[in-house]
Amino acid sequence: MEKESIIEAHDLTVSYDKKPVLWDVDFKLPAGLLTGVIGPNGAGKSTLLKTLMGILKPDSGYVKLFGNKLDEVRKKVSYVPQRESVDWDFPASALDVVLMGLYAQKGLFKRINKADREWAMYCLEQLGMQDYKNRQISQLSGGQQQRVFLARSLAQNASLYLMDEPFAGVDATTEKSIIDLLQKMKNDGKSIVVVHHDLQSVNEYFDWLLMVNTRLVASGPTSEVFTQELLEETYGGKLSILSQMAHILKNLEIGRKEHEKI
Amino acid sequence: MDFLDLNFVWISLSALLIAIPCSLVGVFLVLRKMAMLGDAISHAVLPGIVIAYYFSDSYQSIPMLLGAASVGLLCTYLIETFNKVGRLQEDASIGVTYTWLFALGVVMISFMNDNVDLDQDCVLYGEIAYVPLDTLSIFGALIPRAVVNGSFLTTLIALLLIVGFKGFKLTTFDPVYATAIGISITFWHYLLMGMVSTVTILSFESIGAILVLAFLVIPPAIAYLLTNRLMSMIYLSMVFSLVAVILGYILAYKINSSISGAIASILALEFLVVFIGLQIFKILRRRATKVSYSN
Ligand SMILES: Nc1ncnc2c1ncn2[C@@H]1O[C@H](COP(=O)(O)OP(=O)(O)OP(=O)(O)O)[C@@H](O)[C@H]1O
Ligand SMILES: [Mg+2]
Numbered sequence: 001m002e003k004e005s006i007i008e009a010h011d012l013t014v015s016y017d018k019k020p021v022l023w024d025v026d027f028k029l030p031a032g033l034l035t036g037v038i039g040p041n042g043a044g045k046s047t048l049l050k051t052l053m054g055i056l057k058p059d060s061g062y063v064k065l066f067g068n069k070l071d072e073v074r075k076k077v078s079y080v081p082q083r084e085s086v087d088w089d090f091p092a093s094a095l096d097v098v099l100m101g102l103y104a105q106k107g108l109f110k111r112i113n114k115a116d117r118e119w120a121m122y123c124l125e126q127l128g129m130q131d132y133k134n135r136q137i138s139q140l141s142g143g144q145q146q147r148v149f150l151a152r153s154l155a156q157n158a159s160l161y162l163m164d165e166p167f168a169g170v171d172a173t174t175e176k177s178i179i180d181l182l183q184k185m186k187n188d189g190k191s192i193v194v195v196h197h198d199l200q201s202v203n204e205y206f207d208w209l210l211m212v213n214t215r216l217v218a219s220g221p222t223s224e225v226f227t228q229e230l231l232e233e234t235y236g237g238k239l240s241i242l243s244q245m246a247h248i249l250k251n252l253e254i255g256r257k258e259h260e261k262i
Numbered sequence: 263m264d265f266l267d268l269n270f271v272w273i274s275l276s277a278l279l280i281a282i283p284c285s286l287v288g289v290f291l292v293l294r295k296m297a298m299l300g301d302a303i304s305h306a307v308l309p310g311i312v313i314a315y316y317f318s319d320s321y322q323s324i325p326m327l328l329g330a331a332s333v334g335l336l337c338t339y340l341i342e343t344f345n346k347v348g349r350l351q352e353d354a355s356i357g358v359t360y361t362w363l364f365a366l367g368v369v370m371i372s373f374m375n376d377n378v379d380l381d382q383d384c385v386l387y388g389e390i391a392y393v394p395l396d397t398l399s400i401f402g403a404l405i406p407r408a409v410v411n412g413s414f415l416t417t418l419i420a421l422l423l424i425v426g427f428k429g430f431k432l433t434t435f436d437p438v439y440a441t442a443i444g445i446s447i448t449f450w451h452y453l454l455m456g457m458v459s460t461v462t463i464l465s466f467e468s469i470g471a472i473l474v475l476a477f478l479v480i481p482p483a484i485a486y487l488l489t490n491r492l493m494s495m496i497y498l499s500m501v502f503s504l505v506a507v508i509l510g511y512i513l514a515y516k517i518n519s520s521i522s523g524a525i526a527s528i529l530a531l532e533f534l535v536v537f538i539g540l541q542i543f544k545i546l547r548r549r550a551t552k553v554s555y556s557n
Contacts, residue, residue: 017349053442055438078442079438079443086439091486100435109425
């Protein structure tokens with residue numbers, strides 16, 4: 001029997017002002033994986049995540065999460081928006097923002113108690129941000145703001161996480177610690193979908209890939225779909241990326257061969 | 263007559279009971295970058311006020327409240343529709359919507375002028391000096407109607423804000439995330455706009471639309487400059503309102519001018535002092551660090 005699918009997208013078409021940005025996207029995502037979403041700028045990656053989260057309504061098609069309608073399982077799904085989507089001058093501390101992650105489970109009208117605060121602190125610690133808990137969010141660096149967003153998502157204690165470019169503006173060390181955290185969450189049985197731009201690390205990070213360029217170019221295990229041919233189809237004729245790709249794939253091949261030798 | 267008499271108490275209390283709810287909703291208006299929407303609503307409720315007044319023959323009654331609140335919400339709705347459906351820029355949508363609603367109200371007033379005691383001056387500037395004359399008897403004590411209404415307004419707005427605090431905070435900071443966890447940003451948006459309309463309607467008679475707007479925007483703007491904590495922003499804007507009411511009354515008394523105008527001027531002065539003070543502080547601090555480097 002096939003593994004339970006955590007996300008099902010059926011013939012999704014999404015448009016802004018009648019201009020379609022996602023066309024007939026159809027896939028099933030197995031549970032318990034770390035999935036990458038890749039594609040060029042403007043490919044519709046953010047749009048796809050927003051549609052899965054019910055933030056945008058598709059023109060046609062529908063989404064099922066955990067085999068259910070979104071509204072029935074919303075509490076189990078957590079979304080990390082692109083960092084630029086909010087005004088960081090808002091008067092709030094890092095801890096305030098993380099506490100917002102609890103609203104999904106507790107609702108808006110229950111009091112935040114000591115246990116909630118401790119849980120939020122724990123989530124900040126997971127991202128190495130405990131020393132910044134009282135810092136006003138505009139006084140954090142871009143990478144630190146990104147980590148606060150991740151901590152908020154963590155605080156929601158969901159089963160499925162949809163993250164829009166969590167590595168944007170994050171330094172290499174932080175990226176490493178975040179990916180370790182995501183791996184750990186995966187091992188705890190969570191499913192994670194990450195919009196990602198750095199093709200160098202795709203093979204290392206993700207079990208599954210969604211390759212998007214308005215249409216869904218491919219959905220499958222990274223080892224099967226991360227190929228020159230499908231990348232060309234995803235990124236079109238963009239020369240710089242393709243030559244970069246050739247380089248990456250060559251390195252991969254050398255790596256594999258050396259691995260076989262050993 | 264000393265200015266510290268009963269008139270002073272009643273007038274400044276009634277102004278304060280408007281200033282506080284204004285600051286409370288104003289903080290979120292400013293944080294949502296919707297100060298101009300507050301401006302629009304405070305003008306656009308005029309036709310609602312006129313119609314309600316025509317039917318109920320009193321400024322402050324339930325039909326009045328509902329009439330004006332629904333025009334306020336209609337104004338919000340039209341602005342959103344022009345902006346989202348018509349793709350007109352937000353500021354243009356606001357300009358288009360409230361000017362004609364306000365103009366409509368003004369025309370309606372001039373048609374009714376013969377039999378209705380409602381005029382443009384009153385709408386714009388209010389008549390706070392007459393507050394102590396219009397009293398209600400409550401448990402045998404004569405209390406100005408404006409103070410009674412203001413207490414009601416302050417309680418209502420404070421309660422809504424305390425109960426809905428997390429909703430307002432989250433939908434202001436991150437509406438996309440709010441939608442993602444199933445919170446209706448439309449509901450919170452219209453609730454806030456409904457509150458702005460209510461504040462405007464219940465306040466305009468005594469202090470006028472201009473001072474309402476000043477109370478909505480200036481104290482939160484001053485507080486925003488001074489703090490980066492939401493709660494202190496709320497407290498600070500109430501403090502600045504309080505100071506402006508008291509100093510404004512004293513100023514009006516000393517120079518024998520309009521009370522509303524004096525309070526609005528003090529608010530503007532407060533803003534200027536804080537703004538310039540902060541700039542000077544920044545320059546001094548920069549100089550101090552430079553000196554410590556060169557040593
Ligand atoms: N609110 C909007 N109104 C109109 N068009 C939009 C809107 N948001 C996105 N688009 C368009 O839809 C297309 C897809 O946008 P989307 O943000 O999903 O791309 P993306 O793959 O996330 O790109 P990036 O890598 O730059 O984040 C783009 O062509 C964009 O111009
Ligand atoms: Mg994007």
